[in-house]
Structures are given as structure tokens and as C-alpha cells.
Amino acid sequence: MTMSTAPPGSSSRSKFIIGGLLIVAAVVYLIVSATQASAQFYLTIDEMLARGDEISGRAIKLSGAVDGDTVTYETETLTLEFSLANVPANLREIEAGGGLAKVLYDALRDPNAARVQVVYVGPKPDLLRHEAQAIVTGQMGEDGKFYADELLLKCPTRYDGEVPLQALEGQT
Amino acid sequence: MIEGIGFAALMLTFGLALYGAGAAAYGARTDRPELIESARRAMLFSWPTISISALAIIALLLGSRYDIAYVAKVTNNAMPPYLRVTALWGGQAGSLVFWSWLLAAFASAVSMRKWDRDRDLLPWVTVVCMVTLAFFLALVVFVENPFSRLWITPEGAQLTAFFQPEGARAVIPSDGQGLNPLLRHPGMIVHPPLLYLGFVSFVIPYAFAMAALIVGRSDDGWIRVTRRWTLVAWLFLSLGLIVGGRWAYDVLGWGGYWGWDPVEIAAFMPWLTGTAFLHSVIIQEKKGMMKHWNMLLIILTYLLVLFGTFLTRSGVLSSVHAFAQSAIGPMFFAFIGLTFVISIWFLLKRWGDLRGVNQIDSILSRESLFMVNNFLFIMILAVCFLGVIFPLVSELFTGQTVTVGPEWYERITAPLFAGLLLLMGVAPLSVFGISSWRALRRQLWLPVAISLAVPAVLLITGMRSSAALLGYWLASLVGVVTLYEFWRGASARRRRHGEILPVALVRLAGRNRRRYGGYVIHLGVVLMAFGIIGIEIFQIETQGTLARGERLLLGRYEMVYEGLTRFNTSDGREISRAELSVFKDGRSVGQLFPRSDYYIVSNQPMTIPGVRSTLEEDFYVLLVGWEPIGRDGATFKVYLNPLVNFVWLGGVVFILGTLVAAWPEREQVPVRRRAAHAQAMPAGD
Numbered sequence: 062m063t064m065s066t067a068p069p070g071s072s073s074r075s076k077f078i079i080g081g082l083l084i085v086a087a088v089v090y091l092i093v094s095a096t097q098a099s100a101q102f103y104l105t106i107d108e109m110l111a112r113g114d115e116i117s118g119r120a121i122k123l124s125g126a127v128d129g130d131t132v133t134y135e136t137e138t139l140t141l142e143f144s145l146a147n148v149p150a151n152l153r154e155i156e157a158g159g160g161l162a163k164v165l166y167d168a169l170r171d172p173n174a175a176r177v178q179v180v181y182v183g184p185k186p187d188l189l190r191h192e193a194q195a196i197v198t199g200q201m202g203e204d205g206k207f208y209a210d211e212l213l214l215k216c217p218t219r220y221d222g223e224v225p226l227q228a229l230e231g232q233t
Numbered sequence: 234m235i236e237g238i239g240f241a242a243l244m245l246t247f248g249l250a251l252y253g254a255g256a257a258a259y260g261a262r263t264d265r266p267e268l269i270e271s272a273r274r275a276m277l278f279s280w281p282t283i284s285i286s287a288l289a290i291i292a293l294l295l296g297s298r299y300d301i302a303y304v305a306k307v308t309n310n311a312m313p314p315y316l317r318v319t320a321l322w323g324g325q326a327g328s329l330v331f332w333s334w335l336l337a338a339f340a341s342a343v344s345m346r347k348w349d350r351d352r353d354l355l356p357w358v359t360v361v362c363m364v365t366l367a368f369f370l371a372l373v374v375f376v377e378n379p380f381s382r383l384w385i386t387p388e389g390a391q392l393t394a395f396f397q398p399e400g401a402r403a404v405i406p407s408d409g410q411g412l413n414p415l416l417r418h419p420g421m422i423v424h425p426p427l428l429y430l431g432f433v434s435f436v437i438p439y440a441f442a443m444a445a446l447i448v449g450r451s452d453d454g455w456i457r458v459t460r461r462w463t464l465v466a467w468l469f470l471s472l473g474l475i476v477g478g479r480w481a482y483d484v485l486g487w488g489g490y491w492g493w494d495p496v497e498i499a500a501f502m503p504w505l506t507g508t509a510f511l512h513s514v515i516i517q518e519k520k521g522m523m524k525h526w527n528m529l530l531i532i533l534t535y536l537l538v539l540f541g542t543f544l545t546r547s548g549v550l551s552s553v554h555a556f557a558q559s560a561i562g563p564m565f566f567a568f569i570g571l572t573f574v575i576s577i578w579f580l581l582k583r584w585g586d587l588r589g590v591n592q593i594d595s596i597l598s599r600e601s602l603f604m605v606n607n608f609l610f611i612m613i614l615a616v617c618f619l620g621v622i623f624p625l626v627s628e629l630f631t632g633q634t635v636t637v638g639p640e641w642y643e644r645i646t647a648p649l650f651a652g653l654l655l656l657m658g659v660a661p662l663s664v665f666g667i668s669s670w671r672a673l674r675r676q677l678w679l680p681v682a683i684s685l686a687v688p689a690v691l692l693i694t695g696m697r698s699s700a701a702l703l704g705y706w707l708a709s710l711v712g713v714v715t716l717y718e719f720w721r722g723a724s725a726r727r728r729r730h731g732e733i734l735p736v737a738l739v740r741l742a743g744r745n746r747r748r749y750g751g752y753v754i755h756l757g758v759v760l761m762a763f764g765i766i767g768i769e770i771f772q773i774e775t776q777g778t779l780a781r782g783e784r785l786l787l788g789r790y791e792m793v794y795e796g797l798t799r800f801n802t803s804d805g806r807e808i809s810r811a812e813l814s815v816f817k818d819g820r821s822v823g824q825l826f827p828r829s830d831y832y833i834v835s836n837q838p839m840t841i842p843g844v845r846s847t848l849e850e851d852f853y854v855l856l857v858g859w860e861p862i863g864r865d866g867a868t869f870k871v872y873l874n875p876l877v878n879f880v881w882l883g884g885v886v887f888i889l890g891t892l893v894a895a896w897p898e899r900e901q902v903p904v905r906r907r908a909a910h911a912q913a914m915p916a917g918d
Binding site: 077080096104183198 | 593604612633635637638776838839840855859
């Protein structure tokens with residue numbers, strides 16, 4: 062840190078300002094590099110499919126409705142697969158659609174809704190069920206499946222109260 | 234009937250709050266003591282009246298009154314009474330009432346204190362407390378009424394309202410939806426109330442700070458009066474965060490205790506400013522400096538408390554804490570904005586009066602190091618805030634929502650936390666006023682040399698992570714310096730008073746509780762740092778599907794799958810329980826029973842880990858899958874979490890230290906006449 066070589070007594074004020082600026086500069090640098098390394102685009106399934114190759118290999122966060130009929134779990138390898146249907150991410154659109162529970166319900170009954178197959182390796186989350194909202198972080202594979210390394214679930218029809226820290230989360 | 238009484242009491246409290254705020258402000262402006270006294274009484278009575286309302290909700294919850302929308306939403310027949318009571322804070326409306334209840338309790342307590350020395354502050358403290366209370370009650374009364382009932386219209390539409398809508402019939406469900414099974418845990422009893430207590434008690438120091446600004450007092454009277462409030466608020470907030478981490482670790486199945494989730498950060502942010510504040514008020518008391526800064530910090534803390542409540546309650550961000558979206562969002566936003574503008578306006582108005590009496594003499598002085606400490610806390614706060622609003626900001630400026638996760642926070646804040654550890658090691662050895670690098674070096678070389686032994690040993694025993702080595706060195710430095718401070722103080726006492734060492738230690742801490750309580754807190758941080766570095770850098774995991782009698786290896790551990798039993802419980806759960814024999818270094822260390830509880834009514838599984846816990850490490854096993862019938866294989870996910878128990882141990886030490894610091898001093902001989910002189914002493918309030 063900046064205080065290491067400062068002789069006492071002299072103009073401390075300017076030293077403080079310089080030291081403070083150095084710390085701020087270091088933090089800004091850390092923010093920029095961390096953002097480049099680990100920030101994720103938050104997309105709907107529609108948006109992701111529209112972008113195509115442009116976003117291949119990038120970290121993406123996707124939100125969608127879980128189709129309970131498509132859930133398979135290979136316990137030998139802890140491989141979980143399910144199909145996710147497009148729902149809007151925008152709060153206002155969700156409100157206009159009649160609330161999150163309704164939007165999820167509708168998405169799974171809409172034959173035209175875009176879908177993507179999600180693959181996740183890890184313990185099957187307790188809250189994975191039909192019509193849950195899944196928020197997955199990961200990237201598109203070359204085979205057109207979405208490989209998630211984080212899976213987070215919300216079940217709006219049943220839960221209104223607060224759910225504890227990371228309650229719905231699965232991490233690998 | 235009960236809901237009628239509850240709602241009437243709610244309205245009455247709302248009225249008292251509005252009256253109290255109005256009467257206090259008007260009384261102070263027109264200098265009418267009888268109005269101020271009347272406002273004080275309104276504040277005093279706000280607690281009994283809202284207690285009636287809160288108790289009414291609890292009675293409804295316990296009485297299974299499912300015709301009340303709130304009761305139907307958060308309870309069901311399967312819930313035991315203690316969980317029904319906790320459902321008071323299990324949903325939106327109830328938790329707003331709970332918040333108001335706590336605030337009214339604190340405001341009542343404040344109204345009963347002896348006001349003789351600070352009578353000029355009383356009306357404005359009343360105004361701030363009562364306006365805040367009125368705001369929260371307005372949310373409850375106008376938007377989220379916990380006493381609303383369920384109705385069905387002739388057209389078949391369901392709605393909730395307190396009074397019967399025209400032509401509607403009452404609906405009385407036979408069972409409610411109930412609390413999420415994941416919330417049916419003893420953690421639910423303590424974690425939310427602790428956080429709320431922490432949040433709400435910060436209102437009181439803020440109220441005193443604003444009162445001082447409004448009446449134009451530039452001394453540190455408000456800090457003296459609220460010192461213990463601030464410590465208690467901070468204690469509850471710390472406890473809430475630690476207990477929340479422990480709950481997550483116990484229930485959530487992947488061995489995590491902190492996930493940088495927006496709602497966690499919402500509780501962490503006021504803790505950061507509160508911690509900075511606790512340090513910087515010492516500088517104001519000792520040196521009469523940083524007066525603007527302290528005002529700014531307490532204003533910021535109050536705003537962050539509101540912001541945190543807003544985040545957790547408005548559904549504006551997607552968080553794992555799956556809250557309902559609600560109409561209260563815009564109202565909260567408006568209230569926060571208004572509070573911000575008014576607070577800053579008063580601060581600017583008094584800017585000139587608050588000029589400090591001293592200058593920084595030396596960049597290595599105690600006060601200077603405290604400033605750096607504050608700066609680092611604010612930097613961490615800025616990073617947290619940026620992370621929370623990142624999705625909103627990125628969408629605003631680029632049209633593309635970008636989110637950040639734990640990795641982002643960890644990369645940025647880890648160096649800042651390391652800087653804080655370094656300061657914790659250096660600052661206790663520095664002195665107020667003029668401090669030279671040479672003097673500091675003379676104090677510092679021995680602790681540095683001793684603490685370097687820790688990373689040296691770790692390096693020899695095979696640790697290669699430079700981040701971990703640096704972290705362990707810094708934590709050891711803090712530990713050595715802090716213990717040295719205790720030893721130095723105690724041996725001085727021993728020489729002077731001829732006390733034996735333990736007595737000298739206790740008396741030393743008793744005479745200067747804040748300082749030595751603070752040092753105990755630092756020791757707690759050291760232990761937590763050991764644990765956090767351990768689990769973050771050295772956690773290992775494996776997984777595997779085992780047939781009966783097969784084994785799985787992880788680190789020095791080995792487990793053998795003995796079989797699986799399935800049975801039903803009387804409270805509606807279907808339990809699948811695996812039996813494992815666990816060996817460490819080839820020696821049997823007992824059995825573990827990881828299991829999965831399936832809540833039949835709510836169609837919800839819940840995974841409960843089997844954990845072998847020692848100070849050294851936790852062997853943490855999850856049952857993730859099993860063959861339904863016939864074959865008898867089961868799949869496990871296994872974690873080895875080194876040193877994780879140091880996190881909890883450190884938490885306990887941390888809280889004990891806070892108690893030492895906050896414990897009331899023995900009654901001192903009245904020194905009121907010499908109040909100005911006494912300011913530098915940690916006298917009671």
C-alpha cells in the first residue's frame with residue numbers, strides 16, 4: 062500500500078489523495094478484469110437463439126420454464142437433462158402476461174415457444190419440477206444443447222415467502 | 234373478530250405515528266413543550282398498540298384461520314405451532330408488520346430514556362422514528378393488509394379484501410399453502426428476526442444523527458448517546474448473517490454458506506457501513522475529526538437498511554430468495570429517494586459547523602490508518618452495490634442485461650479483505666497523533682517474524698497456493714498482534730497492581746470494553762479467515778454410485794454403503810435414508826445417514842446431508858439418487874470441507890467480543906458538570 066515509504070510530517074493531505082486514487086484505480090482495474098472474465102449475458106431463450114454463433118462459448122444466463130415431462134436424471138453420472146421453454150425476462154412483460162406463475166404455465170402449453178435442451182451435472186435440485194422457473198448459467202454446446210454449470214429454481218405458484226440463502230441453488 | 238381488533242390496532246398505531254411526527258415537529262418549531270411531550274407519549278404508546286396487531290396475526294396463524302388470505306398463504310395443517318408463529322415473518326404483509334413492531338419497540342424504549350441532557354434532540358428523534366414507522370404502516374394499511382380475507386365474486390373471480398366486496402362470498406379453505414419445506418427449519422426462528430433487529434435498530438442512531446443536524450449541534454453528543462444502540466444493531470446484523478450462513482450450510486446441500494446472492498448482499502451492505510462507522514466514531518471522539526464522514530456513514534447505513542428491505546421485499550431483482558413481486562416497490566423507491574435528498578440537504582446545510590478541530594499529523598498515525606480502513610470498507614460496499622445493480626445498469630446503458638456471480642465478487646473483494654486484515658495487524662501498534670515509520674517498525678518486526686512461521690510451516694507441509702499462504706500469513710499477523718496487545722496490557726496491570734494474569738486480563742477488558750471487545754472481535758475474524766480460506770481454496774469433492782458394500786474414497790476418508798431404508802413419518806414425509814460406515818485413515822469413525830425427505834402434500838423433496846464434523850474438517854455426504862425397487866445401488870455426492878468449523882467458531886468469538894464491547898459499564902459517579910471532558914471517555918449513556 063501507499064503508506065510504506067512516506068516520511069512523517071510533510072503534506073499528508075496530498076498523500077491521502079494519491080493513496081486513495083491508487084486504491085480506486087486498483088479496484089476499477091479489478092472490476093474491469095473480473096467483468097471481462099466472469100460476467101454473463103442474461104438472455105431469454107428467444108434472444109439466445111436469435112444471436113446464433115455470435116455468442117457461442119460465452120458465459121450466458123438463461124431463464125425459462127421447466128417442462129417436467131422431459132426431465133431425465135442419470136444417477137450413475139449425476140447428469141440431469143430437461144427442456145426449457147422461453148419466457149420473457151422483463152418484469153413488465155411478466156406482469157402483463159398475468160404474473161410469473163401464469164407466464165410459466167402458458168409457455169409450456171405454447172407449441173411455438175422456443176425451447177432449449179439443458180444439461181447439468183450435479184445433484185438434482187429439490188425444487189426442480191414442472192412449471193418451475195429455471196435460471197441456468199453456462200454456455201451453448203456445439204450439439205445445440207445448453208451446458209449449465211449453475212442451476213437455480215423458483216416455484217412462484219407455491220412460494221411467496223422468502224426462501225433462505227441459496228435454497229434453490231445447485232452448484233458444481 | 235380478531236382480525237377486526239388487529240386491523241383497528243394497526244390503524245390506531247398509524248394514527249399515533251402520524252400524530253407523533255406532526256406534533257413533535259410543530260412543537261419544536263413553535264417551542265411548545267407540551268406538544269413535544271404529547272408526541273413523546275404517542276411514540277411511547279405506539280408499541281403497545283402495534284403489539285395488539287402483531288399478536289392478532291399470531292393468533293390467526295395459530296388458529297388456522299384460512300379465511301384470512303395471509304394465513305392461507307403461509308401456513309397449513311401440517312405445520313407445528315412454533316413454525317406457525319414464525320410465519321409472522323414468512324410472507325410479505327406479516328414481515329412488514331414485524332418490522333414495524335420492532336421499530337415501535339425501539340422507539341418506545343427511546344421515548345423512556347432520561348432526556349435531560351439532550352432535550353433539544355427529542356422532538357426530531359421522535360419525528361424520524363415516527364415518520365419511518367408511518368411509512369411502513371402505510372404499506373401495511375394500504376397495500377399489504379395482513380388481515381384481508383379471501384372472497385369469491387358471483388362471476389367466480391377470487392379476490393382479497395378486508396371489507397366484504399359487493400355481492401362476494403367469503404371463501405374458507407380447509408387447508409393453507411404452507412411455508413416452503415425448506416423454511417421449516419429452526420433457522421427460520423432466529424435468522425429473519427435477527428436480521429430485522431439489526432436493520433431496525435440502525436434507525437435509532439440515524440434518528441439521533443438527523444436530530445443533531447436539524448438543531449445544529451456539532452458536538453458528538455449523538456454519537457455518545459447512540460454508541461450502544463449502534464453496537465447492538467451491529468451485533469444483531471452480524472448474528473443474522475452468521476446464522477444465515479450456518480442455515481445455508483446445514484440445509485442447502487452443497488456445503489456452501491455464502492453465495493453472493495443479491496439478498497445476502499442487501500444485508501451485508503449496511504453491515505459494511507456500520508462497521509466503518511464503529512471505527513470512525515472513535516476518531517471523532519478522540520480527535521474531533523471526521524464529523525462529516527460519520528454523518529454520511531450513518532445516513533448511508535439507514536438508506537442501505539431501507540434499500541435492503543426494499544430489495545428483499547419488492548422482487549425487483551431475480552434472486553434465489555424467491556420473493557413475490559409487489560406494488561410496494563415504487564413506494565419504497567420514493568421513500569428512499571426522499572430520505573436521501575432530505576438527509577443530504579441537512580448535512581450540506583450544517584457542513585460548515587461540522588468542520589473538524591484537528592488535522593492528520595502523520596500518515597502512519599492511528600487515525601490515518603482508521604481512515605484507510607473506512608476507505609476499504611466503502612470500496613467493498615461500492616463493489617457490492619455495483620454487483621447488485623449491474624443487471625439494471627447494463628440494461629439501461631447497453632440494452633443488454635449482464636449479471637455477475639460469486640466469482641466476480643470474490644476476485645474483486647479478496648484483495649480488499651486482505652488489505653483490511655493487514656490494517657487489523659498494523660493499526661493496534663500505531664499511536665494517535667504523530668507516528669513515524671521507524672517507531673512502527675520497531676513495534677512490528679517481532680509480530681511479523683512470528684506470524685511468518687505459519688505460512689513457512691504450511692509451505693513445508695506442502696501447501697502451494699500463494700493466495701492461501703498470503704491469507705494465512707495476514708490472519709496470523711492479526712492474531713499475533715492482537716494477543717500481544719492483550720499480553721502487553723495485562724502484564725502492565727500485573728506490574729502495577731500485583732494481579733495474577735487472568736485477573737489482570739479480565740480487569741483490563743472490563744476497564745476498556747470497547748477497545749478489548751474490539752480486539753476479541755478481531756480474533757474472531759482471524760478464526761473465520763482461517764476457515765474461509767480453508768473451505769474456499771481446499772474444498773474437494775467426488776461422487777459415485779455404489780452397490781451395497783462398495784466403497785468411495787475422498788482424501789483420507791473412505792465410506793462404505795451399507796444399505797437404504799424407506800419409511801413414512803406421521804407428519805407427511807416419506808424418508809429415504811442411506812446408511813454409511815465411514816473410515817478415516819483406515820480406522821472406523823462411525824456411521825452417517827444422509828437422507829432425502831419427500832413432503833407428500835407439497836410434492837417437494839428435501840435433501841439432508843450426513844456430516845461428520847471435526848475441527849479439522851467436515852466430511853459432508855449427500856444422497857442424490859437411488860434405485861427405486863429391486864437393485865440396491867445409491868448415488869452420493871461427497872464434499873470434504875477443511876477448517877469450515879473455524880468459520881462458526883470464529884463467529885462465536887466475534888459475537889462474544891461484540892457483547893464485551895456493548896456490555897454496560899458500571900455506573901460511574903456523576904460527572905455531568907464535566908461532560909465536555911468526559912466525552913473522550915467511554916462513559917455509559
